Amino acid sequence: MGIFFTGFIIFLGLIILISGIFTVKQQTSAIVERFGKFNSIRNSGLQFKIPVFDKIAGRINLKIQQLDVIVETKTKDDVFVRLKISVQFQVLKLKVYDAFYKLENPQDQITSYVFDVVRAEVPKMKLDDVFERKDDIANAVKLELNDAMIDYGYDIIKTLVTDIDPDVQVKAAMNRINASEREKVAAEYEAEAERIKIVAKARAEAESKRLQGQGIADQRREIARGLEESVDVLNNVGINSQEASALIVVTQHYDTLQSIGEETNSNLILLPNSPQAGSDMLNNMIASFTASNQIGEEMKKQNKLRGITNKKKSKPKNIDLPSSEENDDEYRSEE
Template sequence: MDILELLSTFSVIFYVIIGLFILSFIGLFFTVKQQTAVIVERFGKFQGIRTPGLQVKIPIVDRIAAKLSLKIQQLDVVVETKTRDDVFVKLKISVQYVVIQEKVYDAFYKLDNPYSQITSYVFDVVRAEVPKLKLDDVFEKKDDIAIAVRGELQEAMNGYGYDIVKTLVTDIDPDEQVKQAMNRINAAERAKVAAQYEGDAQRILIVEKAKAEAESKRLQGQGIAHQRREIAQGLEESVNVLNKVGINSQEASALIVVTQHYDTLQAMGTLGKSNLILMPNSPHAAGEMLNNMVASFVAANRIGSEMEQKNTSEG
């Protein structure tokens, strides 16, 4: 081997060593992000946990086994179960959990799949609690279900390095036929309430209308009574005036009746919109009317006297 070949071989070895050194130097340092924990293993054995910042590991010897987020995470689990009144319902349970910073080792090495573990506990608790409740109670007591799930998960997962921050029942979805039936029941209930309100309103209108009509008739009766009192008072004054000039009561009454008769005829003739009315218009008409009125008064007085005497004799 000549000198040139020897130099060439040494050059290759040199560059290989330099390359390995650079790669080793690059692999020596690494950074850990905020709210993250890095587990480092040495030849497959746990070596340590690295916190956020610039960290060092021995190239080739050490390796990063896992990066665990210390942020709050959420897992949504949909559970289908049956209520006490035999209604199938789907519940969506949202579980918010976080890796406990002091138990990163347990969170990585003790539990292979935290999602499956949490899901299993959620299924177990929900299918134990919901069958005790009716469908309406499931909606009303969803917070109690969430608290039961959190209590069971907290006790189980804490030993694996996980803290259960909160559990929420975010959705309750009954079977489609059940939802349609519930909607029909609600619609019928609302229609019933609307009908009751409409009936009450109608009844109030009828009562108020009856009160208004009664008040109207009362006022109308008072007006008629007042009108008749005024007419009677006017007739009395007219008779008194006629008596003062030597006309007796019967003649005064006849004169008033005749005067009213002709005043009525005159008023009816002057009304442009009046209907056709046929009335006696002879000179004896007023007298006949007066005689009939007097005869009626006399007969009524006689009948009243006879009935009063009969009642007295029977008593």
């Protein structure tokens, strides 16, 4: 009986001894209390406590943690939007006591501050500004949280606005606006391209007309030179200018008839085809030229007479006045 009791005491002592040994993981702190009162903070490694008297009240994670908070609020232009705020925080190693004993639920505390800051900042902005200034919102949340949580042993490492989700109808409207803007830009580019094409086409047509007119002028100039050479050749063989002109007109008349007859798709054209027709055309031309020359000569004569008359009218007349001595002599003789 004595041996059994001794063995039991030894076994109980070993259990009690073993219960006083514990380990703490890396980046973790353990809170040890004695009879319900704070005793010490134990860091990573093998640790000892007094069995029965001491107990581990809790463990604090010293790693950087992240808390995602979704906040729904309204912008300045009355658009409801959901923002996802990611808060990265860490317990300060020197303030483990405050982090453990001052806050019952630190994540709820952080969430409350995030809601307060976001709902104070976003209503000051329009929806487009929320997207453009999301970093400003994140910085405001970080500044507010740092001031509030540092007293509780928490350090706010960084805050991020990871998502901005407007109402479904608002997103659809924004997509339509974006599509309309892109269509507008595309229409402007298409109009500009069409304008460039029209301008280029007009310039090409203008250049074509200019070259065409120049070609016609060159053609007529060469025709006139050919006619002049033809008349000179005919004059050299004893044919006067009037006969030479008649011969050229008749020749061109028959050349025209021949070219029209050679065309397969030519339209109906009525022209005099007798040899006398060419002579009549030439006589009419000569008669019109003669009448024109006579009218021109008559106009020149009339203009010349008018010029002489105007010169006579504009020339001042010289009037000889008697001298003062002659006037005195005439006055004496009358006396």
